[in-house]
Amino acid sequence: MSDGRPARRASISGAVGEDHTVQPEEVQPVQLLTPEGKLAENEVYSPFIAELSAEKLRELYRYMAMERRLDAEATSLQRQGQLALWAPALGQEAAQVGTIAAIKSSDMVFPTYREHAMALYRGISPEELLTMFRATRHTGWDPREHNFHVYTLVLASQTLHAAGWAMGIKQDRRTDSVPRDRAEDEIVVACIGDGATSQGDAHESMVFAASYELPLLYFIQNNHWAISVPTRTQSRGPLVNRAKGYGFEGVRVDGNDVLASYAVASKLSGDIRAGSGPKLIESVTYRMGAHTTADDPTKYRSSEEEELWKGRDPIARYRSWLSSAGHADEGFFAEVDAEYKDLAADMRKSVLALEPIDLDRVFDTVYSEPHRQVETEKAWLKDYEAGFAEEQTEAGTAG
Amino acid sequence: MAETFNLPDVGEGLTEAEVVTWRTTVGATVEVNDIVVEIETAKSLVELPVPFAGVVTELLAAEGETLEVGAPLIRIAAEGEATPDAGSAPEAAAEPAAQEPAEPPAAEEKPGRSRSARAKKSAAQKREGAERDAAAREAPESPAQNEALVGSGPKADSAVRRTRTRSTSPDLVDLEGLDIASPAPAGGGYPDIADIVARASPPVRALAKRLGVAVWELVGSGRNGQITRDDVERQARQKLEQRASGQVPAPGAPAPGRRKTTPEEAGLLYDGPREENIQVRGVRKATARNVTASATTVPHVSVFKEVDVTRTMELRQALKNDPSYAGLSVSPMLFAAKAIIWAARRNPQVNATWHDTHYTLRNYLNLGIAAATPRGLVVPVIHEAHAFNTRGLAAALTQLTIDAREGRTTPGEMQGGTVSITNIGSLGLDSGTPILPPGQASIVALGAVRKKPWVVEGQIVPRDVMVIGGSFDHRLIDGDLAGRFISDVAAVMEQPGLLID
Numbered sequence: 001m002s003d004g005r006p007a008r009r010a011s012i013s014g015a016v017g018e019d020h021t022v023q024p025e026e027v028q029p030v031q032l033l034t035p036e037g038k039l040a041e042n043e044v045y046s047p048f049i050a051e052l053s054a055e056k057l058r059e060l061y062r063y064m065a066m067e068r069r070l071d072a073e074a075t076s077l078q079r080q081g082q083l084a085l086w087a088p089a090l091g092q093e094a095a096q097v098g099t100i101a102a103i104k105s106s107d108m109v110f111p112t113y114r115e116h117a118m119a120l121y122r123g124i125s126p127e128e129l130l131t132m133f134r135a136t137r138h139t140g141w142d143p144r145e146h147n148f149h150v151y152t153l154v155l156a157s158q159t160l161h162a163a164g165w166a167m168g169i170k171q172d173r174r175t176d177s178v179p180r181d182r183a184e185d186e187i188v189v190a191c192i193g194d195g196a197t198s199q200g201d202a203h204e205s206m207v208f209a210a211s212y213e214l215p216l217l218y219f220i221q222n223n224h225w226a227i228s229v230p231t232r233t234q235s236r237g238p239l240v241n242r243a244k245g246y247g248f249e250g251v252r253v254d255g256n257d258v259l260a261s262y263a264v265a266s267k268l269s270g271d272i273r274a275g276s277g278p279k280l281i282e283s284v285t286y287r288m289g290a291h292t293t294a295d296d297p298t299k300y301r302s303s304e305e306e307e308l309w310k311g312r313d314p315i316a317r318y319r320s321w322l323s324s325a326g327h328a329d330e331g332f333f334a335e336v337d338a339e340y341k342d343l344a345a346d347m348r349k350s351v352l353a354l355e356p357i358d359l360d361r362v363f364d365t366v367y368s369e370p371h372r373q374v375e376t377e378k379a380w381l382k383d384y385e386a387g388f389a390e391e392q393t394e395a396g397t398a399g
Numbered sequence: 400m401a402e403t404f405n406l407p408d409v410g411e412g413l414t415e416a417e418v419v420t421w422r423t424t425v426g427a428t429v430e431v432n433d434i435v436v437e438i439e440t441a442k443s444l445v446e447l448p449v450p451f452a453g454v455v456t457e458l459l460a461a462e463g464e465t466l467e468v469g470a471p472l473i474r475i476a477a478e479g480e481a482t483p484d485a486g487s488a489p490e491a492a493a494e495p496a497a498q499e500p501a502e503p504p505a506a507e508e509k510p511g512r513s514r515s516a517r518a519k520k521s522a523a524q525k526r527e528g529a530e531r532d533a534a535a536r537e538a539p540e541s542p543a544q545n546e547a548l549v550g551s552g553p554k555a556d557s558a559v560r561r562t563r564t565r566s567t568s569p570d571l572v573d574l575e576g577l578d579i580a581s582p583a584p585a586g587g588g589y590p591d592i593a594d595i596v597a598r599a600s601p602p603v604r605a606l607a608k609r610l611g612v613a614v615w616e617l618v619g620s621g622r623n624g625q626i627t628r629d630d631v632e633r634q635a636r637q638k639l640e641q642r643a644s645g646q647v648p649a650p651g652a653p654a655p656g657r658r659k660t661t662p663e664e665a666g667l668l669y670d671g672p673r674e675e676n677i678q679v680r681g682v683r684k685a686t687a688r689n690v691t692a693s694a695t696t697v698p699h700v701s702v703f704k705e706v707d708v709t710r711t712m713e714l715r716q717a718l719k720n721d722p723s724y725a726g727l728s729v730s731p732m733l734f735a736a737k738a739i740i741w742a743a744r745r746n747p748q749v750n751a752t753w754h755d756t757h758y759t760l761r762n763y764l765n766l767g768i769a770a771a772t773p774r775g776l777v778v779p780v781i782h783e784a785h786a787f788n789t790r791g792l793a794a795a796l797t798q799l800t801i802d803a804r805e806g807r808t809t810p811g812e813m814q815g816g817t818v819s820i821t822n823i824g825s826l827g828l829d830s831g832t833p834i835l836p837p838g839q840a841s842i843v844a845l846g847a848v849r850k851k852p853w854v855v856e857g858q859i860v861p862r863d864v865m866v867i868g869g870s871f872d873h874r875l876i877d878g879d880l881a882g883r884f885i886s887d888v889a890a891v892m893e894q895p896g897l898l899i900d
Contacts, residue, residue, distance in 0.1 A: 076432045080450040081407025294410040296443025348431075384592075389562035 027238045029284045030264055031254040035312050037320035045263035048102075052262075054327045060101055060258050061322060062336055064093035064315050067117035069340035070126050071289070073347055074133065078293040082352060083133045089116045091256070091288030094314030095221050097121060098261025099189070099281070103217075103269045106147060106183035110162040111191045113151040114221075118191070122146040126347040127354070136354045144181075156199035159218070162190035163205040166214035187215040187272045195226020197242070198234045206278070210246040213277035217269055218243075220280065221255060223287035228300035240282035248278045255285030256314040286312070359385075401476040402451045403459075408468045409438070409445045415467045416440045418460045427455045428478065435473055451475040599626040610635035616673065641666070682775030690834045697753075701832040702881045703868035706889040707853050708734075712863045714895050718789075727793040728800065731865065732768075732822050735845050736792055737898055738891035739818060740764050740785045746884045749841040750817050753875045758840075767816030767836055768796065770803040771826075778836055779808045780816040824848060830866040840872040841881075843888060867892065 032040055032049060039049075071088050078086040089096065096117035100109070111118060119129050119141075128140030132151055139150035152158040166188040172178045192202060197220060209216045220239055224231050231239070243250030249271075253264040261283060268279040286309040290297050297306075322328040363378040406416060416438040423435040432448040435455070439445070457474040460466050599607070599614050603626055607614040612634045619626040662670050679687065711734045718729045743750045743764055752759045766784035770777055779802065781787070781795045802808050818840075821833045824847035833842045846866035853862035867889050871881040891897050 073432075076448040076450075079407065079409055079445065079447050080404070081409075082450070085411060290443075294442060296445075298444070387563050387565050389564050 027240055027252045029252040029254040029282075030260045031257050032260040032263060033257045033317055033321055035256075035317055037317050037324060039259070039321060039325070042263075045260065045267060048263040048266040049259050056101075057322065057327045058332060060097050060262070061315075061318055061328065063097045063101075063117055063121050064258065064318065065336050066120055066340055066343065067093045067096070068315060069344050070116065070120070070129070070347065073126075073344040074130060075289070075293060077130075077348065077351060078133070083130065083293075084135045085292050085294060086133055087114045087292045088287075088289035089114050091309065091314065092221055092223055092285045093117050094258035094318065095253075095255030095261050095283040095285045098258040098263075099219055099265040099283070102262045102265035103187065103189060104183065104185075106185075107187050107189060107269070108147050108149065108162075108165055109189045109191065110149045110158040110165070111151055112155075112158065112193055112196070113153050114193070115151075115191050119146075119148060122148045124148060126343065127350040130347070130351050131354060134351060134354055136357050138357075155196040156192055156201040156205075159190045159192055159196075159202050159205035162188050162216060163208045163214060166209065166216040167212055169215055170212060185273050187217060187269055189217045189219055189269075191219045191221070193226065194220060194222040194224070194231045194239060195229065195234060197239055198226075206242070206246045206280075209278035210248055213275075215272050215275075216278040217265070217272055218278065218280040219265075220282045222282055222284050223255075224285075225287055225291065225297070225301065227291045227295060228297075230301075238282060240280065243280035246278075248280065249276075250280035250282060252282045252284060255283030256312050256317065258314060258318050285314070288313075401456050401474045402453070403471045404435075404447075404449055404451065404473050404475065406438070406466045406468050406470050406472045407447075409447070410440050410442045413440045413442065413468060415465055416445075417465045418462055418472075419444065420462060421458055422446075423449075423455050423458075423473075425455050425458060429453065429455060429475065447472075449473065449475065451477075453477045598624060603628055603631060607631045612638070618674065637666070682772075682777065686776050689837050693835050693837055697835055698873040699832065699835065699870045700873040700876070700878060700881060701868060701870045702878065702885050703830050703866055704885050704889045705864060705866045706893050707855075707862045708848060708865050708892045709863045711892050711895050712848065718793075723790060724793060726797075727790070728797045729793055730796070730822075731824070731845060731848055731892075732820065733789070733793050733796055734892060734895060735820060735843065735867070735888065736766055736781075736784065736796065737789060737895075738888045739766065739820065739843055741891050741898060742884050742887035743818060743841075744785075745887055746880060748880055749871065749876060749884045751840050751875055752817075752838050753840060753872050758875055761817045763817070765815050765817045767813075767819030767839065767842075768799060768803075769819060769821035769833070769836075769842075770800065772803050772806060774806055777803055777808050777813060778816060778819060779803050779812045780814065782815060818842070820845060824865065830868045832868075833870050835870055835872060840875050841869060841884070842871075843867065843869040843885070865892070 030042065030045060032042060032045060034040060067089055071086075071090050074083060074086045075088060077083045092114070096115055100118040100121045103109075105122070109115075109118060109122070116129060120126070124141045124146055131137040131140035141148065141150075143149045149158065149161065152161070169178075169182075169186055169188065172182070178184055190205065196202060206218065208214065209218075222231055222239055226234060235242075238252060240250040240252040249268075251264050251268060254260050264281055268281060272279055288306070288309060319328075319333065323330070323333075359381065360378070363374050363381075366374050408414075409416070417440075418436060419439050420437045421435070422437065423429060423433070429435060429449050429452060431450060431452050434446045435449045436447050437444060438447060453475040454477075455473060456476045459471045459473060466472065595604070595615050598619055599617075604614055606612075606628055607617075607626075610631060612631050614626060614631065617626050617630050617634055618624075620630050621627040662668060667673060708731065711731065715729050715731065715734065718724050747760050747762075750761045750764055752761070763783055764785045766781045767778045768781065770779065779799045781792070781799060784792065784795075787795060799808075799812075802812070816836055816839055819833075819836050819842040821831075821842060822845045823831050823833075824845050827847055829846040829849075831844050833844050835842050844867070846868070848863050848865045850861050851864040852859045853864060854860075855862065867885060869881070869885055871884075876884075
């Protein structure tokens with residue numbers, strides 16, 4: 001450390017059972033709503049909230065609740081053998097909804113594989129969202145239609161895609177050739193998790209973003225756990241400090257506070273749009289569920305820790321403020337619940353009806369024109385598939 | 400009608416799960432997504448929500464039972480429908496039995512038992528009010544609980560392969576229009592495609608195809624036997640050179656005469672197939688299992704000492720001339736055995752077995768003798784070797800060696816060794832680091848006895864010299880103790896008079 005202080009040691013072996021929610025050299029995250037649901041004043045960020053209509057405030061709640069309901073249904077579907085995998089976003093609704101609501105629909109977003117609330121906000125349907133998890137399509141939506149890139153499972157590689165996209169924007173503006181279907185003031189959001197920030201791709205992306213002063217907002221959701229590795233094992237200081245190293249600004253925000261998430265993203269995206277170059281948000285939140293349905297968090301974290309974060313539930317916090325501030329009544333919440341119960345039932349039906357991926361299509365879309373080698377391989381695979389012994393008819397769980 | 404919820408794969412590629420706790424009972428009403436059972440996979444404890452609403456009519460597995468993915472778990476009848484009547488019950492109960500993977504072979508299973516017999520048994524149980532079917536009852540005890548993996552660790556289940564009815568040719572590259580003779584597999588039928596795919600990457604396979612090299616005949620020089628570009632190119636070059644020099648006929652060319660090609664002409668070491676797979680069985684298999692277990696679990700430490708055994712060789716000659724030893728093998732091994740017993744008495748910890756939480760000291764010595772036989776390595780044991788006098792021990796060693804060579808050593812005679820000897824001197828070797836037999840903490844290696852210049856009282860004189868060494872279980876035996884033990888054995892070999900009490 002340059003300031004001569006000895007680095008605070010946190011041993012990996014002693015990590016389990018400790019409080020992972022406290023980072024060394026704590027940087028207080030921006031918070032507007034206290035966990036008790038009281039609104040605090042903040043000179044920089046409060047004005048962004050003051051602009052929001054009651055309807056917009058209720059909309060934020062709607063998308064958070066929608067994500068949570070969809071998440072529960074998807075988890076059940078996976079447990080019933082109807083999805084290959086599901087990566088829950090449970091607990092991260094405020095971070096995602098607050099951020100996506102603060103940018104323009106013309107801004108390109110590069111998600112990881114957990115940005116369900118952001119996808120829903122961009123108009124992607126639950127069914128489209130689940131096709132990849134049911135392995136019936138490589139992706140369920142057209143990225144251009146929603147300005148929302150496909151889910152990327154290779155950790156942090158989307159940060160490079162985002163930097164590339166942002167370089168394209170920069171180039172288009174320099175040559176005065178912004179395509180007609182792209183906005184003049186477009187910026188790019190690169191989503192990334194705390195664990196993936198350790199990937200080399202994240203570093204390369206940030207170096208390029210800084211060097212080229214790209215219109216790029218890094219949105220780190222620090223949910224405290226990279227599968228079973230606590231954040232502080234990978235980052236001894238707050239992740240937000242990394243931005244400084246690359247030479248741009250980073251802001252730490254309470255990711256379980258949808259209003260703070262909205263305000264911080266509004267402020268930074270506005271700065272980027274005004275030509276500031278890249279910015280970074282470290283959104284401090286918590287993955288209340290498992291990493292994926294193939295993970296068992298009880299094996300590496302304590303129930304005390306989970307209870308602590310249950311008390312910071314982003315939806316409960318926001319709901320209590322909405323009612324106390326008079327922006328929504330019980331009728332609204334009941335209506336939302338009923339609406340999403342139907343949505344879940346519809347989603348279950350449509351997901352069960354999804355057809356498996358068509359192998360022909362996989363080959364036929366490699367090149368735009370027929371290709372002899374691809375044809376050979378396609379024929380080979382068909383022959384190979386035909387060479388299996390007949391299986392007993394599967395007793396379908398769907399009945 | 401009742402709907403069946405089969406055990407899904409709740410992880411990524413899991414093949415089985417154990418039923419831990421039922422959260423519902425027969426007759427209970429459930430809604431979609433109600434948690435009905437808790438299961439444990441290799442990865443995690445998982446609560447399963449039911450995909451149907453209705454009344455539970457059957458729980459198809461017992462708590463503690465391990466089911467394969469796809470096996471029926473629970474049956475739900477839509478609300479308002481009666482529980483299955485007597486007519487449909489047997490068929491419903493027979494269904495799991497018909498799913499072969501779901502039913503592990505049970506010990507009491509008779510080969511002749513038909514499916515209908517199972518169905519009848521199941522039906523009978525059903526009439527008795529049993530909730531679980533035959534498959535559930537006959538399932539073996541669940542295996543010991545898997546070591547818990549943290550989070551999404553590597554999957555622990557072995558992959559299940561679908562059965563194939565025929566092989567598919569590894570013809571992955573389209574060569575139409577290229578002037579190349581494609582290699583045909585020798586002896587008809589390709590090797591397992593999966594094997595080729597595993598050993599050679601697509602670009603390497605494509606290269607082999609282009610160069611007319613039969614990739615399945617190559618021996619990979621890369622990591623884990625991977626076939627590399629070099630392997631392919633080398634083979635192609637060789638073929639080209641051989642063809643140019645007329646050594647090997649081009650494919651399709653008529654064979655010149657009927658003369659049998661020599662191994663040299665065929666580019667082989669000796670007459671025989673280029674590669675041959677030999678089934679591992681018997682002694683080879685047991686040896687492989689034992690040395691693997693020992694070498695991977697026991698930290699070995701080895702020590703050596705070169706010693707003047709002239710006096711032992713003189714004593715040996717004296718005994719050989721003694722009529723009471725007539726017909727008995729009087730070898731350096733005999734004196735080494737006596738020396739080991741003497742040294743083990745002074746160093747009890749070498750004669751012991753390690754058990755992690757404790758170790759067992761043996762106040763007796765069962766001496767294992769490693770013997771090379773035509774069937775492979777066997778280690779017959781002289782039980783209670785410390786109780787024999789010298790002549791008795793010589794007789795026991797003689798008999799044991801004969802039995803081993805003739806393959807008459809019984810399994811019982813190979814059990815229970817506490818310390819072993821391996822006589823690598825008979826192979827003309829001086830020393831080595833033997834691997835410990837299972838359950839033993841010490842093995843002594845005897846080198847060859849050689850005439851060597853040796854310094855005795857300041858003079859260089861020819862003496863009989865051998866190297867005595869051994870391997871020890873380092874968890875139990877420090878270098879210090881191993882050294883003292885081998886030094887004691889060596890001391891007796893140098894001064895056999897020490898054996899006289």
